[in-house]
Amino acid sequence: MPSPAGLNAAQLDAVHYLAGPCLVLAGAGSGKTRVIVHKIARLLDAGYAPGQIAAITFTNKAAQEMRERAKQLVGPRAAKHLVVSTFHSLGMRILRQDGARLGLKPQFSIFDSDDVLGLLKEAGASTDNALARRWQWRISGWKNQGLNSDQAEAVAANDDERVAVRVMKRYEEQLAAYQAVDFDDLIGLPHQLLQQDDEVRAKWQDTLRYLLVDEVQDTNAVQYELLKSLVDHPDERRRGLFTAVGDDDQSIYGWRGATIENLKRLPQEYPSLKVIALEQNYRSTGHILRAANGVIANNPKLFEKKLWSDLGDGEPVRVVECDGEEHEAERAVARIQALRGAGGSSIDFNDFAILYRANHQARMLEKALRKANLPYKVSGGQSFFDRAEIRDLCAWLRLLVNHDDDPAFLRAVSTPKRGIGTQTLASLGEFAGRWKTSLYEALFAESLVTAVPARAIGSLHEFGRYVNDLEYRACHTTGAEDAKALLTGWLKDIGYEQHLMDGEDSEKLAAARWGNVLDFVDWIAKRCGGEIENDGGMTVETEKKSVLDVAQTISVIISLAERGDDQNVVTLSTLHAAKGLEWSHVTLVGVNEGLLPFRSDDEDMTAERLQEERRLMYVGITRARSTLQVSTLRRRKKGRDTIQGVPSRFIAEMKLHEVTVKEDPREKLKALRAAAAERAAQAATVAIKT
DNA sequence: CATACATGAATTTTT
DNA sequence: TTCATGTATG
Numbered sequence: 001m002p003s004p005a006g007l008n009a010a011q012l013d014a015v016h017y018l019a020g021p022c023l024v025l026a027g028a029g030s031g032k033t034r035v036i037v038h039k040i041a042r043l044l045d046a047g048y049a050p051g052q053i054a055a056i057t058f059t060n061k062a063a064q065e066m067r068e069r070a071k072q073l074v075g076p077r078a079a080k081h082l083v084v085s086t087f088h089s090l091g092m093r094i095l096r097q098d099g100a101r102l103g104l105k106p107q108f109s110i111f112d113s114d115d116v117l118g119l120l121k122e123a124g125a126s127t128d129n130a131l132a133r134r135w136q137w138r139i140s141g142w143k144n145q146g147l148n149s150d151q152a153e154a155v156a157a158n159d160d161e162r163v164a165v166r167v168m169k170r171y172e173e174q175l176a177a178y179q180a181v182d183f184d185d186l187i188g189l190p191h192q193l194l195q196q197d198d199e200v201r202a203k204w205q206d207t208l209r210y211l212l213v214d215e216v217q218d219t220n221a222v223q224y225e226l227l228k229s230l231v232d233h234p235d236e237r238r239r240g241l242f243t244a245v246g247d248d249d250q251s252i253y254g255w256r257g258a259t260i261e262n263l264k265r266l267p268q269e270y271p272s273l274k275v276i277a278l279e280q281n282y283r284s285t286g287h288i289l290r291a292a293n294g295v296i297a298n299n300p301k302l303f304e305k306k307l308w309s310d311l312g313d314g315e316p317v318r319v320v321e322c323d324g325e326e327h328e329a330e331r332a333v334a335r336i337q338a339l340r341g342a343g344g345s346s347i348d349f350n351d352f353a354i355l356y357r358a359n360h361q362a363r364m365l366e367k368a369l370r371k372a373n374l375p376y377k378v379s380g381g382q383s384f385f386d387r388a389e390i391r392d393l394c395a396w397l398r399l400l401v402n403h404d405d406d407p408a409f410l411r412a413v414s415t416p417k418r419g420i421g422t423q424t425l426a427s428l429g430e431f432a433g434r435w436k437t438s439l440y441e442a443l444f445a446e447s448l449v450t451a452v453p454a455r456a457i458g459s460l461h462e463f464g465r466y467v468n469d470l471e472y473r474a475c476h477t478t479g480a481e482d483a484k485a486l487l488t489g490w491l492k493d494i495g496y497e498q499h500l501m502d503g504e505d506s507e508k509l510a511a512a513r514w515g516n517v518l519d520f521v522d523w524i525a526k527r528c529g530g531e532i533e534n535d536g537g538m539t540v541e542t543e544k545k546s547v548l549d550v551a552q553t554i555s556v557i558i559s560l561a562e563r564g565d566d567q568n569v570v571t572l573s574t575l576h577a578a579k580g581l582e583w584s585h586v587t588l589v590g591v592n593e594g595l596l597p598f599r600s601d602d603e604d605m606t607a608e609r610l611q612e613e614r615r616l617m618y619v620g621i622t623r624a625r626s627t628l629q630v631s632t633l634r635r636r637k638k639g640r641d642t643i644q645g646v647p648s649r650f651i652a653e654m655k656l657h658e659v660t661v662k663e664d665p666r667e668k669l670k671a672l673r674a675a676a677a678e679r680a681a682q683a684a685t686v687a688i689k690t
Numbered sequence: 691c692a693t694a695c696a697t698g699a700a701t702t703t704t705t
Numbered sequence: 706t707t708c709a710t711g712t713a714t715g
């Protein structure tokens with residue numbers, strides 16, 4: 001019985017319960033974003049100011065979507081002041097404002113994982129990428145448990161870990177010296193700050209009075225603690241004003257520190273916790289949902305919850321047995337062609353997704369799609385901001401924001417090459433190390449002449465002066481037009497276009513890179529504001545920002561890469577990257593023992609691991625709206641030999657009554673016809689990749 | 691001894 | 706696709 005707002009009974013309960021802590025168990029496709037957005041509206045009605053309501057998500061994309069939907073419901077005016085942000089950007093906000101209490105200047109840099117890798121190699125005096133990755137992984141794991149290097153030392157279990165602890169100690173020193181933080185610190189440091197500083201905690205508790213947390217099942221230990229320190233108000237009446245939304249059955253990030261313990265702790269630590277389950281699924285048909293329920297029923301339950309749908313039975317789930325990966329890819333493509341052919345090509349490419357466990361499985365699928373001339377995109381490919389040219393420019397911007405950001409300095413100073421070689425930089429680095437200053441600071445030291453030859457000093461000073469001047473201008477340039485002029489002037493000054501031409505042997509590739517650079521410039525200029533946003537009739541004037549302001553937020557914003565939602569193409573995605581998305585027609589490939597559930601040779605499969613794999617299967621199944629095809633391999637490659645493929649146990653768990661489809665000649669014929677029609681159509685759009 | 695090319699192998703990902 | 710390792714050649 002839908003309410004005027006179109007919410008069902010459970011959803012209404014969730015929206016209207018404001019009195020205390022609330023946990024919403026939102027099954028797949030049960031309309032949880034709707035609930036969050038309506039709850040925001042309800043909170044506004046109840047007298048909360050927009051700025052007192054914070055909605056926390058994991059990804060920028062989710063935050064953006066939530067803000068957008070909130071805007072539609074409560075209007076742009078209120079939506080503008082809502083705090084809708086990721087854990088990390090909230091952490092950044094807290095640190096920028098109050099990080100000084102931890103000895104952090106407001107302009108601190110944020111190191112991304114490549115910077116961190118470089119730093120760790122330095123800290124551990126190693127050039128081995130794989131080794132440094134393992135350190136990075138280990139150290140991040142500790143940090144996600146809330147451990148610093150001293151505490152990690154106590155738990156280090158073997159020699160490898162003890163080495164990692166040593167590297168971590170050195171790494172902590174480096175970060176402090178550079179006035180930099182890594183992504184984990186964006187959670188850990190705010191938490192530490194709120195713990196140790198009552199004044200700051202009181203201030204933030206007063207600012208953010210009601211918290212809505214999306215995907216709680218994905219929080220790690222430190223994120224949970226951060227939430228607690230915001231929500232545990234000393235005044236009993238204001239304690240625990242939050243709504244946590246999540247689904248224990250969709251917890252698939254245990255391997256990166258997310259812990260389902262957090263969901264168990266909630267009812268214990270907040271005895272008055274109101275638990276509401278959203279069980280009506282608005283996405284999938286009966287066959288699909290029953291298969292999903294069948295699989296997940298094999299996991300132990302944390303909370304009782306069973307999805308149902310009134311969309312009818314729909315099509316049965318198809319299980320397809322394939323000879324090998326190539327055959328499987330062909331059949332996945334044939335399925336798309338058959339459905340499109342059957343629907344008179346009225347079905348968009350957008351409605352199809354092929355999902356797999358591991359990235360490398362995309363290769364064969366891409367090949368088959370190209371051959372069939374179907375447009376596609378590979379989600380989870382490297383982002384716009386990972387490209388070398390964009391990272392070059394980001395390094396410059398970071399250096400402007402924080403002169404002590406040494407990795408940024410090193411990248412900027414040699415991009416493009418300006419007569420400052422490794423020899424000079426090594427001497428400068430040694431000098432800076434001796435005096436415990438940043439490279440940039442060292443550059444202006446009088447005694448530098450003792451360490452670096454005069455000729456090199458000239459180039460260094462020139463660079464330093466330029467950076468200084470550029471910073472000054474960036475700080476005083478606001479508005480899109482002026483920002484663009486400044487940025488293009490800068491690119492010209494440093495001769496970046498020429499640099500790209502020199503560095504690339506294919507002129508076409510260089511031009512493509514330059515195109516990215518120009519996109520990037522436009523993107524920054526746009527964010528410098530003065531922009532009129534159009535919101536369904538309403539126009540909102542956003543504040544103008546300086547180029548430096550925008551530069552400050554860059555490493556936390558990666559939304560440009562997500563463009564392409566509007567392209568009408570087939571999606572290829574890992575199961576992990578598919579979470580939260582949905583398509584009418586989904587094919588799950590490689591549903592074999594060893595692949596899904598994944599089993600590695602050197603680690604044995606614990607019950608927890610298997611359960612997470614099962615949840616992954618569950619996530620995959622529940623992505624589908626109307627049809628689902630699951631394919632298995634009769635033979636699959638392992639190392640250099642081919643082994644017999646064993647269908648995944650999850651297929652049996654779906655409890656399907658249908659017989660496995662071996663090969664359907666009619667489908668093949670339909671596919672052939674569709675393919676012929678398709679051939680006349682446009683060429684394949686290839687994924688955004690270099 | 692160093693560089694260049696070929697061959698083979700590959701969890702999952704965000705900030 | 707990318708990345709690392711190994712072999713062969715200069």
